[in-house]
Each structure stands twice: as C-alpha cells, then as structure tokens.
Amino acid sequence: MNRLTQVRRLAGVGTRFLIVGGLSTLIEVGVFNLLVYVFGWDLVAAKITASLVALVNAYIGNREWTFRHRDRRSRTSELFWFLLTNAVCTGLGAALVWVGVEALRGILGHAPGAFAVNVVNLFSIGIIVLVRFALYHWVVFRVAPKTVETVQPAETDQPAS
Template sequence: MDFIKPLYQRFEALLRELTKFGIIGALAFVLDTGMLNLFLMLGQGPMTSKVYAAVVSTTFAYAGNRFWTFRHREQSGLGREYFLFFLLNGIALLIGLLVIGFTRYTLGLSDLLSLNIANIIGVGLGTLFRFWSYKKWVFLEATEPIPTELPDAEVRQDR
C-alpha cells in the first residue's frame, strides 16, 4: 500500500482539476439540457435550441472554470481566454450538433427522449475535447509558482 501515496501525490493536481472540471461540467450540463428542452418545448428546432442552450451553458462554464477549476493557472488576459474558450466550445458544440443532426435527420428520430440521448452523447464527446483543449490553450500553466497562502506580514513598531 506504500505505492499508492506517491502515485496519488503525482496525480493530485490533475485529480483536483478533473473533480472541479467535472462539477462545473455537470452543472453546465444540467443548464444546457434544461435550456435545450425549454427551447424545444417553445417550438424551436433541435439545432437552434442546441445553439441557444450552448451559449447560456458555455458562459456559465467559462466563469466556473476560470474562477474555480483553473484559478491557480496563469491568467493570460480575459479577452484572449474568453475568445479561445468560446472558439473551443464552438468546436465542442459542432460535435454535439453533429450527433443531434445525425439523430434527427439521418435516423429520423425527433422525440424528446431521442434528442436528449443524442445531446448526452454529444456533450460527452465534447467534454473530452474541452478538458484537453482548455488545459492546452486557454488556462495555461503558471510560469511562476502561485502562492497558496498570503505571506505573513511582519509587524513593525516604531519606537
């Protein structure tokens, strides 16, 4: 059992990031699915509904990942990060749209259950791409160690 501790220590940061990424992703997924179903019930088409839902859930996910999941990583500018985040989410959205489009227009399935299953598969495939791409291009490794605690201030007394 002594081999487990070094193994855990080696992957501790990755496990912490994956856990936080998973929590933000799960919340964004609930938001995405809820919005998708809302727009479908309001009479929007499946592709339009997915785009609207993705814009809302992606905005939520950016804030959660920037300020919680990857807060320990270097901040390379809000504009740059936001642009890359949405660009990469656009690619992930395309993955999801391909799955939904295949389900609706190739398989001819248009019921809510089929579209929701297609959405789950598309989100799953997109999530794999997003985690890899965020770490690679959006939330970069810090070039200098970021302190975990504020340094203790020395108390000076003038005499």
C-alpha cells in the first residue's frame, strides 16, 4: 500500500473517529453539566461518571463504524483493552479538569464559574481525544497480526518402494 493510500485511509478512520467522538463529547458534556449544575455533584465525580456514560456510545460507534474494517480479534481482549484505555483516559481527563479548575481558582482568587469550568472540561476532552485515537488505532482496534501459514509437503498416493 503506498503512502497516499495510507494517509487517505487514516484520514477516513480519523474522520469517523471524530464524528463518534463528537457525539460522545455532547453526551459527556450534557451529563457533566446535569450532574454538576442540576444535581450538585463534585466536579471530579461528575467528570468520571459523564465519561463512563459517553463510553458506551464510544465503544459501539468505534467498534461498529470507525474500525469496522479491522480484523476482529477476541471480543474479550478487545473489551479489556478498550476499558483499560478508557480508564486511563478518564483518569487523565479528571486530573486535567481538577488541575485546570484549581489553577483558575488560584488565578481568580475564587471558584471559577460554569463557563470557565466548561472551557477547562472541553480543553481536557481535546487532549484526551488525541490520546484515545492513538490508543484505539494502535492498541484497542488494531489490525490482527497476520499468521504465517506453513506449507506442508503434498502427500502422494504412491506406494512406498
């Protein structure tokens, strides 16, 4: 496969990934705001919960659309790597939100408002999108390794002399 074909294929996968991610982001932001500003949840707990809710959409969309062309390996193995990747990304996202909000609190001298918190949240999502794409592409939904078939000598029906 030549370089241009590889770039086009990666661009197609990346576009589908961004569409699935965009929908997942809308779900995550909606649930995050609902939990924080309607139900009064802690920011980090809301971030983790919202990420987990959006995760369901992300798995189905990425498995069945974005990376559907990949050879499927064991569903158990794929789910393991998907959940591990997303646990790491969720933790990183929550840490980014916490650090960002605390940095704003230090700069402003008071708790930041909803707009600032959402800017920090969206910034964290942007960073996580890049990390997730790399991990989904090369770890979770990777191309199954090609097996090398060994050629066995043909058996003949000739009697031994």
